[in-house]
Amino acid sequence: MPVIETAAQCTFKGDHAQATETLYKTLERLWKEHRTSPTRAGDELVYAFGSLDYVVVVNQDVLGALVEVKTKLGNVDCFIDEDGAISTRLNTDAKEGGREGADPRLILDNTARALEDYYYKKRLI
Numbered sequence: 001m002p003v004i005e006t007a008a009q010c011t012f013k014g015d016h017a018q019a020t021e022t023l024y025k026t027l028e029r030l031w032k033e034h035r036t037s038p039t040r041a042g043d044e045l046v047y048a049f050g051s052l053d054y055v056v057v058v059n060q061d062v063l064g065a066l067v068e069v070k071t072k073l074g075n076v077d078c079f080i081d082e083d084g085a086i087s088t089r090l091n092t093d094a095k096e097g098g099r100e101g102a103d104p105r106l107i108l109d110n111t112a113r114a115l116e117d118y119y120y121k122k123r124l125i
Helices: 015-035 104-121
Strands: 039-041 044-050 054-059 067-071 073-080 087-092
Touching: 015 044, 015 054, 015 067, 015 073, 015 087, 015 104, 044 104, 054 104, 067 104, 073 104, 087 104
Parallel strands: none
Antiparallel strands: 039 044, 044 054, 054 067, 067 073, 073 087
């Protein structure tokens, strides 16, 4: 898989293309500004962004490989399909916290917003 670090290099398709593109633009910004140390998973280096309620996991190919979105609402996998475009599918595997009937668009939209809030929103106490 090629290393893709910018959403501009991606083509998005499917019912949730706009929400997926918004999330990828957020991930692009996080990759540039908040990259943390990776964890080794087999031969891959894995990076995670987010909080307890909204987590996005990418490997060293960044946006060019599987992007896992894991949330309290359910999980969505973003992947490159046979046409080379970014597509999404709801992950319903209960072992991974997946939920039947969850709304992928809501998961993607809320995750992008939650990541923006977590990393960039200034809070006054």
